Amino acid sequence: MSDKGNNSPISGEEGSAKREVSAGLMQYSPENLMPFGPVHPALHEPEYFKLILEGEVIVDAIPRIGFVHRGIERAAQDRTWIKNIYLFERICGICSFAHSLSYVQAIEGILQFEVPKRARYIRVIVAELERIHSHMLWLGLVGYWTGFDTLFMWIWKDREHVLDLIEAITGNRVHKSYNTISGVRKDLPENISEPIKREMAYIQDRIRYYRDLVSREETLVVRTRGIGKIDAETARKLCPVGPLLRSTGIARDVRTEDPYAAYDEIVPEVKTSSQGDVASLLTLRADEVLESCRLILLALEKMPSGPTKLTAPRSVPKGENAFHVEAPRGELFYYIRSPGGITPERVKIRTPTMANVLTATSMLKGYTLADVPVVLTGMDPCFGCMDRISVFEVDKEKQWSVRGEDLRQYGISHYKTKKL
Amino acid sequence: MDALEVVEILVFPGLTFFVWLAFVFEWLDRKTTARMQGRIGPMLAGPRGILQPVADFFKLTSKEEIVPQFSDKLVFEWGPPFFFAAPAIGTIFIPVVGLNAIVSSPYDLLFILFVLAFSTLMAGMLGYASAGRFSTISIGRLVLQYASFEIPLLLAIVSPAVAAGNLSISGIVQAQSNFHWFVFVVPIGFAVFIVSSLAELEKPPFDIPDAKTEIAAGWMTEFSARPLAYVKLTESLSYVFLSALAASLFLGGTAGPVLTNVTILQDGIYLAYFLIKVFAIGFAIFAIKTALARVRINQAANLFWTVLTPLSLLQLGIVILLR
């Protein structure tokens, strides 16, 4: 099905599925409000989207974030630099390595450490393995969201191979706990290059098959092509990051623009796609997996020998630093300020989902309810990383912070008045 | 009506037999789908988990029943047995042993159509009675989907009847003895029937009314415990019912290609033919539903109106001309 000649018996209608809807926040009654979340089979994390419907067409979508806010930025201020590595890893299970990588590199910047070359190569390998498993997770979930459970099961089945590799290298499948200030905690295990090469060949083979399948299986294509379309112009305005941005044809990737770890020597090819819809996100992510496989093999080949870490001091001198890495979902940004001691004074984290959520929500307008899971999750959301909370009274334009105890009291009284 | 007939209707080859067949079907569905997806599927209850659907049913019936505050209590609580009754009644028109069904009239097919429509109507009523947001949206989709697949389904059912010159299912089965199966006479009708039954059964690619990633469980969202157990059982019973219907209308039902006139165990052979055909159709449906993604409601309507309806009309025309 190309853009002009539409001869598919299933999709029928000429052009895209998008319909024009009246702009602006319209008056809506509770009847045409459809809750999407916080508990919903399509969302694996709690987040609430108010969808205003007209029949099946979405007129407006309003995100309401903050359900899993954990106060991690604040918690970090009470912990030492080393302890924080493990804390930040737990911001997100999927991109845990990207979080710790960004954090430790920010510290290494303040300390002005020259990280051993071997450690930098190992970081590239683990980061790319993580990208593969994250992208495969998403590719499988697209199958789940569009009701194609078989694709979901297959891709996740193959994803196990990557997770096993990660476990063999770092000791755990999810929370890798592999980075430390000044390097990585352990060298690669012996005889790992053989399994890595074998699994990479397998993954490349499978991903090529899936890429072909998702671009040719008609029932899947009519659900994804032309859906959640965003053009480069809008993308520039709304500032999404990562694959969502690259799918509109804008080639931005932190790995090439501001190389960290060993990306100055193992240069990735930035994949883009011009369509900006979910279908192109599918092929784009598949392409990125293939590219990651190439990078891993390249890093393995070029890997120098030497130490993998230095001895890091317990305290960090006064100073501040910001660092960004290309997490699987896009640019992940860390800002840290050290008062010159064993704990940070402030850590600010901008996760990719935070940058993407508005884009994805605004992309919903005009599509039907059936497209919501695909469009909304096209950015590969990670709401746990994203949640922020701030309390303000709109009429008084007043803003303040609440303590945990107050929140608890509020919750108790709220439920008492509702007699729950 | 004598005692034997009552036993036939209630036990074998009537209701109880079909309910057990439904359980086996659900197990087969879960098992084959699992294997095609690289999983194991049910494995604990009974040998290879064959009793899992039964266990699920009894577990559901023993759970606490939650009735939503704003629901229509009467329909919500008493609707499921009626919903269950639709395919249950439909099954007695299908010959299982011998070439004659337990009940057979010259107007079987009209009744079957009524049963199919009634089951959709009941689903709609149950959904509206539960008064949930997801249910309401789901009913809209259900009705639209029904409106689109009914015509092709009807025409697909009519074409073998025209070929046989008979509206009774037993008559159609008898017309197909001696390997004169209607699947060779009306192949397009058969294909249309299979696709439409996927829509009737709300299976992928037409599981639009209960698309779980969009509207949770659709019109079933608010159901729990006993009503849910009935609804689930009805779903698998409809599965069996439609497969049996397809087997009877197009594949000759109990009539087999060989061994049609042995004296001993004739009934057993009839039953074996019937089961083989029903499971064959079942497997075809499992495979189709495992291989496809869910389409949007407008795409489904498009497919039925622009492709399947003309095809089934064409088929009907061909059959009428051939006769």
Add this chain to the structure above:
Amino acid sequence: MVENDASEDSKKGMKVGGALGEMFRTAFQRPITKKYPFGAAQVAERFRGKLDIDPVKCTGCGVCEAVCPASVIQMVHTGTRKVGTREIETKRPTFDLYTCISCGQCVDDCRFEALRLTHEFELATVDKKSLVMDKALKVVN
């Protein structure tokens, strides 16, 4: 910058049920599901499981307490020890392993190699107390 050309994809032609072949192939392969807990689960060589301490090697230096990110470790006074003429308090760590995140930081930082992470991971229990490890206290030094 490499464009993935969508028009090239659409040229290949669409089909319905493209997954069927692979489906039947998968159906006759061994399922990927591991039959855990009916069969043993395999973990990698480096797997970080339950923490274990060698009470003999532990000197009670307290480094592990300082580095643990999950506040698993408390140092407990166990008595006194004579060094020359001075009396020094001896301490030993106890581990509330129910909060342990198995990060292995304590293992890395223990200079006396008293700690290690085992491959044991079946830690679910109804009694939280059973996950308190105070082996080190019981050794008389």
